[in-house]
Amino acid sequence: MTSWLERVPSWFLPLAIGLALIAVPWYGTDPLWVRQLTLIAIYTMLVAGLNITFGYAGLLSLGQVAMFALGAYTTGILMIHGWSMLPSLAVAVAASGVIGLITGLPGLRLGGWGLGMTSFFLVLLIPDITQIFTKQTGGLFGLTAVPPATIGGHQLDKNEFYAVCTIAMVVVVALLRNLMRSSFGNSLRVLRRSPVLATSLGLNIHLLKAKAFVISSLPAGLGGGLVVSLDHYIAPTSFTLTLGVLIIAASVLGGSESIYGAFFGVAVIRLGTWQVTAFEKYSLVAYGLFLVLGGVFFSQGIAGLAERKAGRWHSARSRLKPPAGTRAAPRLRTQAPNVMPIPGSPLEVRGLTKHFQGNQALNDVSIAALPGQVTSLVGPNGSGKTTLLNLISGLYRPTAGEATLAGERLSGRPPHLVARRGVARTFQTPVLPDGMTVLEAVASARYAKDSVSIATTILRLPANRAAERSREAAARQALRRVGCEDLADQDASGLALGSRRRVEVARALAGNPHLILLDEPASGLDEGEVEELASVIRQVAAAGGTVLLVEHNFNMVCSVSDQIYVLESGRLLAQGTPDEIQRNQVVAESYLGQLPDADQLGAPIRAGE
Known part of the structure; x- marks a missing residue:
């Protein structure tokens, strides 16, 4: 009640x-x-x-x-x-x-x-x-x-x-x-x-x-x-640096991330200094003091403090009067029910090369990734794995070569247009904005796709509400895929590492992507979390997704991959199925830190070689 x-x-x-x-x-x-x-x-x-x-x-x-x-x-x-x-x-x-x-x-x-x-x-x-x-x-x-x-x-x-x-x-x-x-x-x-x-x-x-x-x-x-x-x-x-310091101090004191906080910040500063006789002479010092005090004692301003107090009040009430049928949140699921198809598209990389001020990061690399499969990139640090992902997603422009998705060129296009074409990715370090719930963070993958005008948003017109419902439905479906639906209302940036990585995967899935780039998603996870993540990746591929995985955990790579490409010093060293790669002597030597001969780097080594 x-x-x-x-x-x-x-x-x-x-x-x-x-x-x-x-x-x-x-x-x-x-x-x-x-x-x-x-x-x-x-x-x-x-x-x-x-x-x-x-x-x-x-x-x-x-x-x-x-x-x-x-x-x-x-x-x-x-x-x-x-x-x-x-x-x-x-x-x-x-x-x-x-x-x-x-x-x-x-x-x-x-x-x-x-x-x-x-x-x-x-x-x-x-x-x-x-x-x-x-x-x-x-x-x-x-x-x-x-x-x-x-x-x-x-x-x-x-x-x-x-x-x-x-x-x-x-x-x-x-x-x-x-x-x-x-x-x-x-x-x-x-x-x-x-x-x-x-x-x-x-x-x-x-x-x-x-x-x-x-x-x-x-x-x-x-x-x-x-x-x-x-x-x-x-x-x-009337329009001096003093006024600039005043408004910044009011912003920090009231809460920079709150529109309501603007009123509280201005009110405290104006009323707090109104009848101080010597204020005009020392106004810049006074505003600076407000700025320092606001930054030190009110990390989120007065509005943030009020919000935290209200949150504690609601939490206390919830503890005193738990809703009927309340139960502990279940553990993250490794099986996602009612998984909807993912519209994967074939990726083809032909001769991609990238030089940074004369340094060769990638040299004539060609790979392919197909829908319904997990294609993995492995290799030591500095081998060019993340560089390849950045070239595909448009963050870097290639020196030579190209990447295409379903025959459409990706490389060289602005990254936001590559993303709108259906390329989603995660990062080596999970990037989840502060001040957003898990549901909002995952729904952000739909902002470019389900956009409405600013006027429609401000006036809360029906088109805005329809877009919000569409984003929320897609975000909940993506969280359900990775078994994190119970985290929807939690603060995204405060999650444990394992949960943050799964939420990043959910965000990548929420945009209904044609290609999913996963950059070391198992880094820092314990054995149980790695197994859960591997299960999620297999489910994504089984639903039709095209997955390109960069990962150092070789056991996980072998457990989820259909094809593996091995990079060494920016060149393609080998390719094949997990069994073929595990039996490849040159790959074994590379992982043991023994560099292959120069002639072995000339062309990728396939099965049986």
Whole structure:
């Protein structure tokens, strides 16, 4: 029996808080408090936009300040020329989106501090740009005599303007919350964890970053457009590095991976420093202190702390009142019932060669992998096994040769297009993003295939719900294949190694791939886990999958493989069935560390040789 609190939607409490905030001026609140709450609403939109790029995508960018300034100047200039507030805001938001895309272009190639320094340069340019356009902006003296805000010819008083700002904040937070709690938000998490993983799942990381920069700039432009109507004046001194540090500190303190956290972070900083007499003089130090304290004591911000507290409360209730019929989670199954067919396609590799700055990593290698079979690559470290997988999946471009899937060329194509063609893979070290459940991590394999528009996602239209149901069904089916369905609601990044490797296999299967590349999936597993994994691989092949396996565990390779290819120093040393490879003297010498003669490396040794 669940309580009414457990049945309340997650968005109900934030909406109730937002509606209560809108009515604050009519409680007889002091005008000074109304002004502070107005600034909190405006800065919340600015920080919420920052959380998209900084928190979710992991892109350190101070470009929000520049978009904030652009929105303010655009709105102020238009209102001075007789425009009312709403159309001025619309133009300001559109302009911020366009400039956000342009200024975000360095972020398509840069990351980390390189992007941070580039975006910081935009903030430094604000005074110079205002001086260049002094006639329009007022230069260093600022834009004065901005008329009061009007809507439909009605001039807004302070309380009405506050209500407009708060409504704008509630709408922005609600829409961004919908977007971030969707496949788009999870795609940004995948990108932050590993661009290589993102592209291997079929995500165009350049397009994904561009969307993130544009979307994050829109609320910044809106907030800037509103702030100019608060005091009817703006100057370059309003958009400095201090503001950049403020919004980053608010983001970290509130929770960078939470849209709701933007409000809490801004509220704590604004109200905590409001009546400090010497604050203006030491504001940069104060914001820096908030930033440090937030990073040290709130690893996931105030929002993360609240979420953990709520999770513990629900867990305690569950322990006190376990649902009827509750039982311990069963052990991972090694047999997956009702396995659906996998549409495997034949892979053919012809003469693949790869040189890295004169070093030969792979030389004239040709292999074939067929549907319904497990084809394995073995060889010592540095023999070129992972390089071959990277060439097939598009992460590397070949020096010579080609790889084809069902006759269609793969090699040389961008990796996200190779993935969309039906090539899925795992990695030597399991890559599972933080902040995602197992079900969400596995469903990420379907994001490129079951994509919907951002507008459809934000508005939660039927097409979005249909896509979510399709992804979830595919993810559960994939987890069922590997015997991990009972882990669906657990934190993916917190799993034990054996479970993480199985979840990676499930993610590879969720996209209904034509070719599955497994890169050392048994590494670090104990004997029982290796046997379970081997059973999963055999089931995948039996369902029709084309499996190309790279593995050092020779016993496992022999137990699951139909064909084995042996690489040595980037060349194909031998090929054959497991029995033939085990009887091959040259292969035995290679595994014992005894290199074969040069003439033996000239051509692969087949059965009977």
